[in-house]
Amino acid sequence: MNYETTITAELSPNQRYWEQGLKYFEKQETPQVAMQNLWDDLPPPGNLDLLATIIGNLYADYFWSGLQLDVEKLAVMMNASLGINISDCRKSAGVAYRNWYGLLVRANFGNDGSIPKNGSTTESPDVIVNGLSQLTPRRLIELWNQTQWGPEPGLKNYTYARAQSKGIEVPIKKPQIRMFYTDNGFNPPPSSWIKMYTYDDKAQISDLVNINGDTKLGPGDRSANNDPFGFTPQGAGHFCVIACAVTEFFSNNPPTNVSNWNSATWLRYNGAAGWHNLNVSETGEELLKFYNPDDTPQRFRFVAHCRKLPVGSEVTMEASDVSLSSGATIEGAYQEVVAEVEVPAHYEGAMKVTFPKLPDDASIDWQLHWRLPPGHENHLQAMAWAADGAAGVLDGDALINLGSTAFVGSMD
Structure with a gap:
């Protein structure tokens, strides 16, 4: 049928x-x-x-x-x-190259295929962890504008990705998807990505099929992976999950020459890759990994966007090895908590964050911005991104978003 x-x-x-x-x-x-x-x-x-x-x-x-x-x-x-x-x-x-032509994995619900991507690059609705419940490709496509995210820590979770043939006006005959995971946090280098296998542990890649189960995708077709991946998150189950769509036209391999600029570029300009860093927090205490792969120290700005947290509660950020210690008391329904730090070259570490147990309608979204002052080797390029809406500006400095990770009280 x-x-x-x-x-x-x-x-x-x-x-x-x-x-x-x-x-x-x-x-x-x-x-x-x-x-x-x-x-x-x-x-x-x-x-x-x-x-x-x-x-x-x-x-x-x-x-x-x-x-x-x-x-x-x-x-x-x-x-x-x-x-x-x-x-x-x-x-x-x-x-x-102003728009993406091929398989589009949305970066966020507002992502329409324009390049560079605007908005968050780590809230892809097309990266799906559905706990112990299996979903058919047809069902995943019918739920196109819904996020399905319910990791079951310590258990083998059914994991999926979606993609749409966008712009290209010929069939895609070999649509496939690879999936990876890495520690929760920001800007993880590909060396930290761990390949997922399909649920039967037989393959590291899965065919994408349209709503009729066909692997040949016509222009505009929406698709989902036919063979689910298996993902067994440990601890609290909070990880970054990454999907990379592959076609006969585009192999879509992870970047190999890693730097802050290269990571940001790959995230903004690769329309066939999606990330998901959104989790339910049960404890109000998390470790968020972050990196500076560059050969020189870099300035990072962490911003916690707090929505509907209990008034009077505390939000803190701490990474003692880089002398980062900051926090604030929540005073209203929406508040930003900011911390800045200079991070040494070739750094790999973690920031401990604490916040109150979140009510069902509350959220806290941590974003990492790379701050590039005038004179920085990438400042002019970053200001060009700002003109395209893909970066911000603060006191003359360019702000490049290197990723975000969000916690909510409930997914319901």
């Missing part, structure tokens, strides 16, 4: 050119040859934005820098292959 898909993609008149580009890809033509052939196929005067979008995304693996799709690499190839001036090529390459 076939079910109606939950969303219908409106294909543009340009679908025929996407299909032509796919033919070159499947014939294993090089991106240079495919670009020249597709340029010849396009009607005059030629649509350079469309050419860049099709070739730049069907050959995503070629243009992926390890952190993001490389606008300059695409522009240089267009210039060399077609003889078009580099300024026009850069403009069209920028258009090609």
Whole structure:
């Protein structure tokens, strides 16, 4: 029995050119040859934005820098292959990578595929831990706009991910998902990620299927993993869970050259990766891991967004090895508690946080911001992010969000 898909993609008149580009890809033509052939196929005067979008995304693996799709690499190839001036090529390459084309794993409920992502990068509704209850792909897709999160510590949990074919106007024939977990906290390097296996312990990757159970995803199709992963969280069960969608166009491997800038870039510019750091707190006491992988000390700003905590209660942050000790008394329904610290190079540590036992409707969301003053090697790039809404500014310094982790009183 076939079910109606939950969303219908409106294909543009340009679908025929996407299909032509796919033919070159499947014939294993090089991106240079495919670009020249597709340029010849396009009607005059030629649509350079469309050419860049099709070739730049069907050959995503070629243009992926390890952190993001490389606008300059695409522009240089267009210039060399077609003889078009580099300024026009850069403009069209920028258009090609302004939105995500392929499998989108949402960073948050407001994530529509625009790049760089805006809002939180660690509240993905498409990363799902459902305790001891198994869910079918169909059910996961029907619950598309709901978060399913109920880890059972010490037990083997059914774990899932969702993704949607977004922007791309040809079928995705090999949609798959990998999942990882790591300690709860902020900016964990990939060296700390632990691969999950499917629930039967046989594989580290699972096929994605649409609502009808098909592995071939049409444009706009929503999907979920067919074989659940098994995750056995220890302790209180509070971990970061990560999902990376894979296609024939994009291998989506974790970054290898790790720094604060690279981690932030990968999080903001990889539309096929989702993180989830949201947990129910039973104790009001947590350890949050954080890192500075850079070769130089860096300034970090921790902000606890407190919502509906009991008035008169205390929120504290402490990491004695970096002389961090801060706290505040809650005085209203919403309050921010802030602590700043300089963290030495190649640091790996944990911040102990305490807060009251949370009422059902209360939450506390810790965010880590990397503070880049004028003169910092990444300051100008970070200010460009701020202009795109992907970073903040405070007293002339750029603020790059390196992650967040939230606790709630109840998921109900």
